Amino acid sequence: MGPGPSMVHPRVYEAISCPLVGHLDPLFLELMTQMQQRLRQVFCTENQLTIAISGTGSAGMEAAFVNLVEPGDEVLVCVNGVFGNRMSDIVGRVGGTLHRIDRPWGEVFDPREIEEALERSPETRIVAIVHAETSTGVCQPLVEIGRICRERDCLLIVDAVTSLAGIELRVDDWLIDACYSGTQKCLSCPPGLAPLTLGPRAIERLSRRRTKVASWYLDLTMIQKYWAERQRTYHHTAPISMNYALHEALGLVLEEGLEPRYARHRLHSRALMAGLEALGFEPAAQEGHRLPVLNAVWVPDGIDEAQMRRRLLDDYNIEIGGGLGELAGKVWRVGLMGESASRDNVHTLLTSLGELLTSNNESTQATAALDAARAIYVS
Amino acid sequence: MGPGPSMVHPRVYEAISCPLVGHLDPLFLELMTQMQQRLRQVFCTENQLTIAISGTGSAGMEAAFVNLVEPGDEVLVCVNGVFGNRMSDIVGRVGGTLHRIDRPWGEVFDPREIEEALERSPETRIVAIVHAETSTGVCQPLVEIGRICRERDCLLIVDAVTSLAGIELRVDDWLIDACYSGTQKCLSCPPGLAPLTLGPRAIERLSRRRTKVASWYLDLTMIQKYWAERQRTYHHTAPISMNYALHEALGLVLEEGLEPRYARHRLHSRALMAGLEALGFEPAAQEGHRLPVLNAVWVPDGIDEAQMRRRLLDDYNIEIGGGLGELAGKVWRVGLMGESASRDNVHTLLTSLGELLTSNNESTQATAALDAARAIYVS
Numbered sequence: 001m002g003p004g005p006s007m008v009h010p011r012v013y014e015a016i017s018c019p020l021v022g023h024l025d026p027l028f029l030e031l032m033t034q035m036q037q038r039l040r041q042v043f044c045t046e047n048q049l050t051i052a053i054s055g056t057g058s059a060g061m062e063a064a065f066v067n068l069v070e071p072g073d074e075v076l077v078c079v080n081g082v083f084g085n086r087m088s089d090i091v092g093r094v095g096g097t098l099h100r101i102d103r104p105w106g107e108v109f110d111p112r113e114i115e116e117a118l119e120r121s122p123e124t125r126i127v128a129i130v131h132a133e134t135s136t137g138v139c140q141p142l143v144e145i146g147r148i149c150r151e152r153d154c155l156l157i158v159d160a161v162t163s164l165a166g167i168e169l170r171v172d173d174w175l176i177d178a179c180y181s182g183t184q185k186c187l188s189c190p191p192g193l194a195p196l197t198l199g200p201r202a203i204e205r206l207s208r209r210r211t212k213v214a215s216w217y218l219d220l221t222m223i224q225k226y227w228a229e230r231q232r233t234y235h236h237t238a239p240i241s242m243n244y245a246l247h248e249a250l251g252l253v254l255e256e257g258l259e260p261r262y263a264r265h266r267l268h269s270r271a272l273m274a275g276l277e278a279l280g281f282e283p284a285a286q287e288g289h290r291l292p293v294l295n296a297v298w299v300p301d302g303i304d305e306a307q308m309r310r311r312l313l314d315d316y317n318i319e320i321g322g323g324l325g326e327l328a329g330k331v332w333r334v335g336l337m338g339e340s341a342s343r344d345n346v347h348t349l350l351t352s353l354g355e356l357l358t359s360n361n362e363s364t365q366a367t368a369a370l371d372a373a374r375a376i377y378v379s
Numbered sequence: 380m381g382p383g384p385s386m387v388h389p390r391v392y393e394a395i396s397c398p399l400v401g402h403l404d405p406l407f408l409e410l411m412t413q414m415q416q417r418l419r420q421v422f423c424t425e426n427q428l429t430i431a432i433s434g435t436g437s438a439g440m441e442a443a444f445v446n447l448v449e450p451g452d453e454v455l456v457c458v459n460g461v462f463g464n465r466m467s468d469i470v471g472r473v474g475g476t477l478h479r480i481d482r483p484w485g486e487v488f489d490p491r492e493i494e495e496a497l498e499r500s501p502e503t504r505i506v507a508i509v510h511a512e513t514s515t516g517v518c519q520p521l522v523e524i525g526r527i528c529r530e531r532d533c534l535l536i537v538d539a540v541t542s543l544a545g546i547e548l549r550v551d552d553w554l555i556d557a558c559y560s561g562t563q564k565c566l567s568c569p570p571g572l573a574p575l576t577l578g579p580r581a582i583e584r585l586s587r588r589r590t591k592v593a594s595w596y597l598d599l600t601m602i603q604k605y606w607a608e609r610q611r612t613y614h615h616t617a618p619i620s621m622n623y624a625l626h627e628a629l630g631l632v633l634e635e636g637l638e639p640r641y642a643r644h645r646l647h648s649r650a651l652m653a654g655l656e657a658l659g660f661e662p663a664a665q666e667g668h669r670l671p672v673l674n675a676v677w678v679p680d681g682i683d684e685a686q687m688r689r690r691l692l693d694d695y696n697i698e699i700g701g702g703l704g705e706l707a708g709k710v711w712r713v714g715l716m717g718e719s720a721s722r723d724n725v726h727t728l729l730t731s732l733g734e735l736l737t738s739n740n741e742s743t744q745a746t747a748a749l750d751a752a753r754a755i756y757v758s
Binding site: 002004007008013014016017019020021022023025026054055056057058059061062066086089090092093094182190191192212213214216217234236237238239240241242245313319324 | 381383384386387392393395396398399400401402404405433434435436437438440441445465468469471472473561563569570571591592593594595596613615616617618619620621624692698703
């Protein structure tokens, strides 16, 4: 129940330990094709170039920037947490000129702020923003931002590491040009691959590059030939077992269906938050924009948060996340992602936390928390 | 029996499907420490910074260059196959000034050639060379090259993707400053991680960089803090399951012992090559420098090599590799790496190939091949 890796279904563990075949074996190439079809469904896109990058979510982030930003390109990055910061850092490394707008951590951007920033810097070619900020638990609305970018001939890059398959994300409808994710969040697959999709405008930008992509390993002009459905050209040896796992995890997502899956995440988050509030924890993210998949709460005064997380882990076998960056020591981040989003997990955490918060002579505080969660489940 | 991925031991399949823990879980941090100790033994090094990069072997290559080469640095790359070419390509992408020396594919470099190249370009700061060229099956002697580099204050980067744990490789004794590998060759682990070790001279070069490392994902100035044994600082989410697998695969290597493991590879290669020669296949790599782990042979005239490889795969369930680059269509590459290096595999390939090469009315050619292999095993 941390900010990922989330729990993994037994079928995915079974898939990851299937016997290897070669990375050019016809069986594996067929699995790649199927996986691409499944990824397109989950991203809600028809983009041909929808693939799994051979690295974790951060490799997906780097792949998006290193391929789409050329030295000197102006890039607007919207920062309201750790992962917006990371995008800014990468823009500098790949030689882009960074424009950056900031919101306090835990708040979302108003599309007008982005519009104004683009008016101030009309040469901006790319806008980058995080959909689900894993460091703060905030969910950024994206719908209008895509339109604003189209009007100004900007590409829109969206970080969907924590949102994909957990909350609504519509790459084509929302006019997103490049979108990446990780496997270990709401896809409930072990970490190690980064789903990535590039739309036609991004592909065009890529094909018109004046310079070589700075990274050989992440160079999509070559990688796309390995993922092309007709003639697959060797680039690097794909992580076969991880691809087996992702293929199966995507199958589970689609068997459940995207809408029921989103609804499941919402339900268990409401129950969890009701219980946590009964225990004295206040939500940390802006009201109306709280992520169901990553529930951030302020740690009340007087609690040794690191020690209590350690006791949860050692005595109750439950992992939750501490704060990152400027929120370190101040918030907890409770993941309800994919397989982890269950009534069982909500009850277990509330019960355990209720016990830990109860001093010796009181009756456990868990009762009130469980009652609050139950009220959500029966409603 | 292709050029990797090689076969995987059941214990490694079991390890890769173990339940996930978090990437900062005390259990996982302990596994990282153990894995580093095991990697040091296999690399024959005491280098503190001995880790697994979260990507395949090519990510290891890129990590070595992007961290150690700064824009404008002069780099000498020795090219006698596909992977030397790839190193040259990467040097350009990271802004290095490339000096390159070439040998015909399948031949090795004489240390004097490197010495002469360094005399022509005395500002060279790095020499890069492939130990075991997967595209040609040639094994490059390294011993003198390290000394030549030290005398000229050059760093030596060695590609050990196909050699590590299959043939002798002594990072410290041979004065190698940076060395990387992949998991899916002689370590017999699924692909997805790149073992990497950096010696003190490389660390010093890294700490004195004037510019940020161009890749955030592969930036060792940050990654080394996650792998530091005292205080592990989050950088990116490690591929947990792959690390479980590598930890177990390294355990198997050390249980067998490095010397017996090298000897096993040599034995089965001798038997295989004797059998293949009996079938009319001539070795493609320079005599005296043939890799036991990757046996490259010329395909005799009159054989439709692609069709025959396809029949081996479809009818006999055996994968072998075709040629890469300028050797495409001309050679076969037969891997005997890690778990794949067995008498059983040698017999199976020779029997199957003997059948395929026999026309209807003859008795099978396999007999001669098996006799030749047997002569090696009984000697």
